[in-house]
Amino acid sequence: MHLRYSLRGAYDAKINRHAQLDMKDLGITYQHATPQSMGEQWWFWNCENVPNPLPEYLTVFDMEPNKCIGFGLSKDDADKIAGYKS
Numbered sequence: 001m002h003l004r005y006s007l008r009g010a011y012d013a014k015i016n017r018h019a020q021l022d023m024k025d026l027g028i029t030y031q032h033a034t035p036q037s038m039g040e041q042w043w044f045w046n047c048e049n050v051p052n053p054l055p056e057y058l059t060v061f062d063m064e065p066n067k068c069i070g071f072g073l074s075k076d077d078a079d080k081i082a083g084y085k086s
Contacts, residue, residue, distance in 0.1 A: 009057030034072035
């Protein structure tokens, strides 16, 4: 499962820590993290230990990693994410 982390949503929820530290505090592990400064968000790839329900600032990110090459992902990163086996 891939997750999109909204920095604006986290701010509104009074989260005052880095997105990666917040993910750790939530117990969510992930294979790769991609910051998206223009969108005020992070993309977390191949997440595990995802709580249900998710905090409002986290949403499922349904995107093929190969379509994100050049948007923070290299081809090598995209191939590793696509080939991930938990």
